[in-house]
Amino acid sequence: MTETKPKSRVHTYVVRAALLLAAALSALIWFHPTVGYAKGGAIDGADLRGGLLLILWLVTGAFVLCASLTVRLTKGRPVQVVLAYIAGIAAAIAILPLIDKFI
Numbered sequence: 001m002t003e004t005k006p007k008s009r010v011h012t013y014v015v016r017a018a019l020l021l022a023a024a025l026s027a028l029i030w031f032h033p034t035v036g037y038a039k040g041g042a043i044d045g046a047d048l049r050g051g052l053l054l055i056l057w058l059v060t061g062a063f064v065l066c067a068s069l070t071v072r073l074t075k076g077r078p079v080q081v082v083l084a085y086i087a088g089i090a091a092a093i094a095i096l097p098l099i100d101k102f103i
Contacts, residue, residue, distance in 0.1 A: 008071075010081065011067070011068070011071045011081070011084075014067070014085065015064055015067070015068065018060060018063060018064055019060065019064070022056055022057060022060040025056055026053055026056060026057070029049055029052050029053055029056070030049055030053070035049075036048050036049035036052055037049075051103065054103060055099055055103065058095060058099055059092045059095060059096070059099075060092075062088075062091045062092045062094075062095045063088040063089060063091060063092040064088065065088075065091070066084075066087050066088045066090075066091035066092075067084045067085050067087065067088030067091075070083070070084035070087045070088070071084045
């Protein structure tokens with residue numbers, strides 16, 4: 001059995017937490033009776049759940065991918081691991097204009 005480095009163990013927990021949060025939000029969007037439906041305006045009552053789920057998982061994927069790559073490239077100092085998650089959040093925010101443009 002191979003031993004994992006402490007930074008890998010912590011990163012595993014963070015990625016699992018991010019994926020569990022995304023899964024919980026997905027369930028909320030899909031099963032809640034009012035979340036995911038347009039209210040008012042020309043598209044009143046439109047079902048927007050599919051688009052919301054796509055955006056949620058694309059943003060989560062961008063965060064996890066960027067954070068994982070950054071953790072992989074760092075030397076393992078705690079400050080660098082924290083910076084990896086900041087980079088992941090920045091990647092998730094940076095992808096939003098692309099999502100807005102193409103979806």
